[in-house]
Amino acid sequence: MIANRGEIALRINRACQELGVRTVAVFSEPDRESLHVRQADEAFCVGPGPVPRSYLNIPNIISTALITGCDAVHPGYGFLAENARFAEICADHGLVFIGPRPSVIAAMGDKATAKRVMHEAGVATIPGTDILATVAEAENAAEKLGYPVLLKATAGGGGKGMRVVERSEDVERAFASATAESEASFKDGRLYLERLISNPRHIEVQVLADEFGAVVHLGERDCSAQKPSHQKLVEESPAPNLSARARSALHDMAVRASERVGYTNAGTLEFLTTGDDAYFMEMNTRIQVEHPVTEMVYGIDLVKEQIRIAAGEALGYVQRDLVARGHAIECRINAEDPRNNFAPQAGTVTNVVFPGGPGIRVDTHLYPGASIPPYYDSLLAKAVAYGDTREAAIARMERALRETVIEGVQTTIGLCLEVLASREFRAGRYDIGFLPSMLGSAV
């Protein structure tokens, strides 16, 4: 059972087909004509367009899995992928959840708990507090840490429930608004504080772990080219201009932390780095959108590995067997208007031409005439370019994006080309302030 939609549902379907595994897709009413519905062996409508009534409709998704005789559920990313309760319900009904154990999902999903666990595992974490009970506690902690500080929701994600606080007189207001936002978004208003690391890089490490305790890393991805909302736009592997010492330290921390939490399946540890210093930010207990760049440089199909591990197979290789070769870059082609605060675009795609040629991979659910419903994530396609060197990968990506035609909706293709052409990106010297600053100067 593929409990997702869009490009990742197709990606999972492809892995299953290559493994000889039959698939069942679920879909919402507006997704009836989607490619993932057509390409799966069976497909069931589980609800109307709005996400809570379809792709988050646990009873209908589980019921579909049971009546179609599924053995396992792949949640993809987003939706139910990091829902520990869903993973538990799968297990209760005899379905294998393709991901880590529910207790690990729950521990890593609670940011304050994850940070404490990582700290205990000897992983560097950003100096900060545990859960704050009162505003006064927050004010005292902020004084000790030194301004500016970052107030964060423990259940947070996507920048929600997060506030930068520059001065002591702003703590009370930020505390109230972050609590309310987190309560509204996650039904959990608890907050904690961290020292603000100014304009760090966002570098993450891919891990794979089997059920016999073996853990390996598959290098890092630099995801610093982020929109002002902290959503990633361009990712690459390996990270440019990272010292061998810092790179190795990141990989070691990721493996050590995964071992410590008893991790299984594919996961990603996100770090904020500044210079050679790296601090654990969070662990994503699922496949990532940007996983193809890792696949390109390591030559490993991560989704197939997820399925093999969930089926109880051992990794079958050790760290020294894994060698990164060349360089890969991914550009996210979203249905968004970058000049209008990335406003999502819904509508019908009237014409589509995707790039090809050596070293290019496109993961997409788009086809001419496809409709883009207003209910879902705006990701239309991921263009991935591979080259022997970073320069070759950039040149290929630029060529590929120029070949791409998507008519009917506005996209981020132009913005991705601007990123690739920028002096900072070319030099491999950019941090998370780079794209917001570029957008600020362009508007």
Next chain:
Amino acid sequence: MPSQGSLPADRIRRLAEFLSTSDVFRVRIERPGEEIEVGRRPPLLYAPAGSADDVRTEPVALRVDAIKADLVGIFHLSRPAPLEGELLEEDRELAFIEALGIRTPVRSLGAGRIVAIASQDGAPVEYGQSLFLLDRG
């Protein structure tokens, strides 16, 4: 369209007015804490075939409603099993959908004649699948 602050009854009245002057058959509005659905009867779908000596010039109108599954599960006809052509004089349980060990009744939602049983007894059904077609005329 109604303003956000209007009373539900007022909104429903205005939606009904909108439906009566458009080609739209059903409108559903969902907001946090509120769901409103207003529909009008669909147009004539079925009309009896007229014979050469049929003196009537106007076909008899059948106003057909589809009763659809609102969950995924196994469809079972209730016992005694409803029959195609059967006249239901009032609201009645026609079937149930079994999902995760729970039986959810499927009711006729009023009187009518069963034009068709659109799903097979004992078969899986998906969300939105037609289960019965009922003539409300």
